[in-house]
Amino acid sequence: MSYINDQVESQRYIKNLSGKTKFIVSKNSRAIGLSRQTYQNKLDGMRDQKIITNFTININPNIRPNNLKYVMLEIKTNPKEPELVKELLEIPQLRMLDGIIGDFSLFALFIFKSPEEYYQILNTIDKIMAKSYFKKYQIIETIKVFKTNGINMKKSEISFDIDDVDYTILNILRDGQGIKPISTYDIRKIFKERLKMEISQSTIHNRIKKLERQGVILNYIVNFNPKKIGFKGKYLLRIKPKDPSKYNELAFRLSMNRNITDLFRIGEQYGLFTIVRVKEIEDYANFIRDLYISEEIEDTYTNFVLDELISYTNFIIS
Numbered sequence: 001m002s003y004i005n006d007q008v009e010s011q012r013y014i015k016n017l018s019g020k021t022k023f024i025v026s027k028n029s030r031a032i033g034l035s036r037q038t039y040q041n042k043l044d045g046m047r048d049q050k051i052i053t054n055f056t057i058n059i060n061p062n063i064r065p066n067n068l069k070y071v072m073l074e075i076k077t078n079p080k081e082p083e084l085v086k087e088l089l090e091i092p093q094l095r096m097l098d099g100i101i102g103d104f105s106l107f108a109l110f111i112f113k114s115p116e117e118y119y120q121i122l123n124t125i126d127k128i129m130a131k132s133y134f135k136k137y138q139i140i141e142t143i144k145v146f147k148t149n150g151i152n153m154k155k156s157e158i159s160f161d162i163d164d165v166d167y168t169i170l171n172i173l174r175d176g177q178g179i180k181p182i183s184t185y186d187i188r189k190i191f192k193e194r195l196k197m198e199i200s201q202s203t204i205h206n207r208i209k210k211l212e213r214q215g216v217i218l219n220y221i222v223n224f225n226p227k228k229i230g231f232k233g234k235y236l237l238r239i240k241p242k243d244p245s246k247y248n249e250l251a252f253r254l255s256m257n258r259n260i261t262d263l264f265r266i267g268e269q270y271g272l273f274t275i276v277r278v279k280e281i282e283d284y285a286n287f288i289r290d291l292y293i294s295e296e297i298e299d300t301y302t303n304f305v306l307d308e309l310i311s312y313t314n315f316i317i318s
Contacts (some may be wrong), residue, residue, distance in 0.1 A: 007230035010051050011317050013042060014229065018221040023055060023181045047179050051228045052203040052298045053312045055177040058218040059128065061111075061145040062153065069112040070145055070264060072273070073125065074104035076136040081122060085253050085309060087128045092175075093121055099307035100236065105137070107236060107303065113167060140266050140273070147263040150316030151218050153250060158214055166201065169207055170216070181220075184208070223312040226277065233278040234305040238270035239291075243299045247271055250295060258318040259287050272300055277315065 016032045017023060029039035046052045061068040077084055088094060088108060096109035112118040122139075129137045145153055162170075172187050184201040191197045191204075211217045226234070241250050247265060251272055255263050262275040278284050284302075291297060 010046060010229045014222060014224055015317050018219055020219060022220055050225060052222045052224045054179055055181045055222050056314060057173045057220050058149050058151060059174060060156055060158060060216050060218050061148060062079045062156050062158055063216055064158050069115060069118050070142040071110045071118060073108040073142040074138045075106040076104050076134040077106055079131055081133055084128060084132050091121060097309040098305045099309060100303040100305055102303045142264040142266055144265040146251045149314055150261045152255045156215060158216060160214060168206055220247040221314045224316050227309050230279050231277050233281045233284050235272045235276040235284055236303040237276050238301040239297055240270045242296045261315040294313040
């Protein structure tokens with residue numbers, strides 16, 4: 001019982017760490033009814049127990065002038081080639097890498113800044129796969145993102161074009177933070193020392209606020225280990241509707257399901273691809289049963305995730 005209570009408590013803190021604006025200890029501790037020191041001690045304990053790792057953000061995939069490009073990769077491999085996994089993990093655009101059951105043994109999700117970046121990295125992926133034992137892999141390009149990390153994209157249009165400085169700030173906020181949120185001073189230092197660019201703290205602050213207001217930054221959140229807070233099951237689910245003309249209608253309804261953290265339209269026979277999280281393995285059977293009862297679905301295809309090779313991720317906990 002104590003273990004379950006600890007998981008529930010950790011979920012409560014992680015919910016508290018998610019918001020539309022930057023995390024501030026004093027504000028977040030008041031919201032949860034704790035002193036600043038008690039709150040900080042709890043965060044330190046969660047980090048030491050490897051429940052959480054670092055602060056991050058989620059970026060709206062519908063940014064302009066180029067939407068972020070989500071690309072999936074399925075790979076057939078064997079346990080005797082761990083170097084393949086190691087090389088994939090070195091690709092900075094890799095966001096997810098799972099060991100799965102099915103025709104393929106690995107599933108990867110990449111997010112690219114632009115089509116040009118995608119084609120450049122695709123060459124790297126091809127070279128990695130050329131050295132693999134089976135040389136069997138399949139690339140799946142997404143057509144539309146309906147939901148990402150638990151965030152519904154129904155109202156997500158961006159009204160301005162972001163430039164390279166904006167995108168660099170977004171990358172730093174997503175990938176460059178530690179267990180403490182990064183400051184505008186630290187971001188300015190990265191621009192100066194790593195990128196050899198002079199940019200003031202006030203400019204960085206104003207740009208971040210604009211990215212927040214315009215919905216480019218979807219939320220601030222912390223990366224966590226789902227299994228350590230009670231999410232034992234992860235599934236990759238493809239869905240084929242009875243009526244192909246109703247893909248969008250079906251997708252919008254599915255995007256409201258709290259078990260579905262990510263939902264994409266893909267150019268395949270099973271045209272909807274979802275990532276499903278459940279707390280207990282048996283919950284997935286109930287989820288599928290309810291899906292067939294409530295929706296006009298012709299068929300589904302499921303891959304069970306055996307192992308999350310990128311252990312830490314984030315999604316909205318409902």
